[in-house]
Amino acid sequence: MPDILDDAERLCAQNGVRLTPLRRRVLELVAGSKAPVKAYDLLSRIDQSNANAKPPTVYRALDFLMEAGLVHRVEALNAFIACPQAGHGHAAMLYVCEDCANVTEVQGARPGQDNKPDGFAVKRSVIEHYGKCIDCR
Amino acid sequence: MPDILDDAERLCAQNGVRLTPLRRRVLELVAGSKAPVKAYDLLSRIDQSNANAKPPTVYRALDFLMEAGLVHRVEALNAFIACPQAGHGHAAMLYVCEDCANVTEVQGARPGQDNKPDGFAVKRSVIEHYGKCIDCR
DNA sequence: GTTATGGATGTAATAACATAACAAAATGAA
DNA sequence: TTCATTTTGTTATGTTATTACATCCATAAC
Ligand SMILES: [Zn+2]
Ligand SMILES: [Zn+2]
Ligand SMILES: [Zn+2]
Ligand SMILES: [Zn+2]
Numbered sequence: 001m002p003d004i005l006d007d008a009e010r011l012c013a014q015n016g017v018r019l020t021p022l023r024r025r026v027l028e029l030v031a032g033s034k035a036p037v038k039a040y041d042l043l044s045r046i047d048q049s050n051a052n053a054k055p056p057t058v059y060r061a062l063d064f065l066m067e068a069g070l071v072h073r074v075e076a077l078n079a080f081i082a083c084p085q086a087g088h089g090h091a092a093m094l095y096v097c098e099d100c101a102n103v104t105e106v107q108g109a110r111p112g113q114d115n116k117p118d119g120f121a122v123k124r125s126v127i128e129h130y131g132k133c134i135d136c137r
Numbered sequence: 138m139p140d141i142l143d144d145a146e147r148l149c150a151q152n153g154v155r156l157t158p159l160r161r162r163v164l165e166l167v168a169g170s171k172a173p174v175k176a177y178d179l180l181s182r183i184d185q186s187n188a189n190a191k192p193p194t195v196y197r198a199l200d201f202l203m204e205a206g207l208v209h210r211v212e213a214l215n216a217f218i219a220c221p222q223a224g225h226g227h228a229a230m231l232y233v234c235e236d237c238a239n240v241t242e243v244q245g246a247r248p249g250q251d252n253k254p255d256g257f258a259v260k261r262s263v264i265e266h267y268g269k270c271i272d273c274r
Numbered sequence: 275g276t277t278a279t280g281g282a283t284g285t286a287a288t289a290a291c292a293t294a295a296c297a298a299a300a301t302g303a304a
Numbered sequence: 305t306t307c308a309t310t311t312t313g314t315t316a317t318g319t320t321a322t323t324a325c326a327t328c329c330a331t332a333a334c
Binding site: 074092094096099100104116117118119121123124126127129132133134135136137 | 211212213228229230231232233234235236237239241253254255256257258259260261262263264265266267268269270271272273274
């Protein structure tokens with residue numbers, strides 16, 4: 001995972017935000033997991049290096065990392081993944097294997113585009129767009 | 138909401154599953170809400186008619202209703218909506234207004250299709266496909 | 275009508291996920 | 305140094321969801 005962490009350092013420096021040791025450690029744990037990681041799993045793993053970690057510790061770090069575009073939340077799993085193309089602006093599309101828990105992230109929430117990974121068989125999709133309706137603009 | 142409940146009765150009869158008074162009541166509450174409803178809100182409202190209601194009461198009813206295609210879960214809100222086209226097979230696409238909480242459900246998870254409601258401004262999208270990857274087939 | 279059967283509901287407890295509120299410490303600028 | 309801001313620590317609690325087991329109820333066979 002050196003790439004992801006190095007990219008993260010660069011990206012945070014560019015954007016004038018601070019990738020503190022704690023945040024870096026959480027990113028390291030998320031990036032080091034093949035499957036999406038749960039917040040409380042992070043909490044128990046971070047404990048090895050930081051005995052004081054409590055739920056807010058990890059949720060705050062995750063909030064920062066998501067804000068920075070380094071981590072995504074997998075809504076239907078209450079779990080988190082490291083973004084492989086940190087800093088991309090647009091929405092990500094995730095293909096989650098229910099057997100091996102592997103996640104493939106592709107770009108292109110744009111209509112008319114569907115970069116489905118080779119051979120992936122979709123069983124169920126979660127598609128939710130959030131914003132403002134015409135009446136509330 | 139007579140339409141939704143009548144349709145539900147019909148659909149359940151067709152499929153040989155039982156829309157019991159409890160399940161019907163939960164569907165009624167979900168369908169009667171303009172905004173997505175939380176499970177524990179249902180729990181407190183159902184209480185008027187069923188003083189014994191506990192969390193499993195409502196979660197079981199919701200599981201049944203989702204299985205029957207009558208209700209959808211809004212993943213990013215931990216909430217539920219009644220399906221306006223009960224029994225449709227394919228995935229639904231939801232447009233959720235963050236101001237008024239109104240939800241528009243459109244069909245067409247098919248690639249190349251995007252039936253965005255008129256004037257809706259998307260701020261953030263959740264797109265998650267679940268299934269089997271090529272290695273697990 | 276009685277009796278098995280399976281499905282539905284009741285009930286208690288707890289697990290899993292997430293945030294509020296305030297205190298202390300660390301950082302960086304004036 | 306002093307000050308303001310951000311980050312982290314800490315305690316408590318709020319919110320969402322499930323497990324496990326008991327009871328009830330509808331249906332159909334006998
Ligand atoms: Zn990404
Ligand atoms: Zn797989
Ligand atoms: Zn629907
Ligand atoms: Zn609106």
